[in-house]
Amino acid sequence: MNPKSSQETINKIEEELLNIDGVICRHIENSDLLGRGAVSQDILSQLRNFVEHTMLRIYADSANVEFDYEYITIAEGIKFVKSQGKLKFLRKFHEYLQIVASHYTLEPENSERVMLKYYEYLLKMKNYMSEKYSLNILGNLNKFPLDIDKNTQEYYEKIAEKINIDSNNSTNDDRYYIHKIKPFFVNQRIYYEVTFIPVEGNSSKSDRTIAFTTLDLSKNYAVKLWTYESDIQILGKTMPILIIKN
Secondary structure, eight states: OOHHHHHHHHHHHHHHHHHHHHHHHHHHHTHHHHOHHHHHHHHHHHHHHHHHHHHHHHHHTOTTOOOOTTTOOHHHHHHHHHTOGGGHHHHHHHHHHHHHHHHOOOOHHHHHHHHHHHHHHHHHHHHHHHHHHOOOOOTTGGGSOOOOOHHHHHHHHHHHHHHTSOOOOOOEEEEEEEEEEEEEEETTEEEEEEEEEESSSOOOGGGOEEEEESOOOOTTSEEEEEEEEEEEEETTEEEEEEEEOO
16 A cells, blocks of 8 residues: 555545535534524434544554445444544543434424533534544534523633643642542633542541543542642632642
8 A cells, every 4th residue: 555545535534524524514614593403403313434434544544454434344343443442532532422413303302401411512523623633623613502601601611711821739638438429611711610529438428529621531430639729710709629730
């Protein structure tokens, strides 16, 4: 396989991926007109094909892979990506889609709930493909209506601002059990609200602590966390917050 053939194959995969992306972006543009439920329903019908072509594009870039477009299969791309630990978000996303997108046509209301759950994975895909391949997909994802009220969004924006400031504050480190993780989004970046409890002792609900981070942690595991205290100004008041150091 010569380099020209390899690049031609990549170009063909990217062309198909961008075709699907164009359909998804067109649906997002119709959110105000059709409503979030109907648009979510339309987007869900495209997602499995979209994710699988993303996997195929990543596979095509593998150092040990040379192939012609006519002979490559989606299954090979899926198998390769699922073997890469750093791409576990794509593996999980594809597994969700195999269940939902393949066997059901959801009602608009249920489609909304599913899309809100998938938003995090779509944003991870968007950022990964941009950083790794300079490939611009989901360019208008920020227009998908998350319907977060103004005060809540301002609260999250102020927290994100504090997280993004490198802090020399003293940190506390201990082992905690991750109880709950809630993603939130600011300027197309993913942040997490993490609820955890100490591993040692008989913990109760009153021992639960909430902190914020950009770290993509796994819940139901015990991990060592480095945390420090900060604060934000919200609604004319100073609110203390806890940040998990990266």
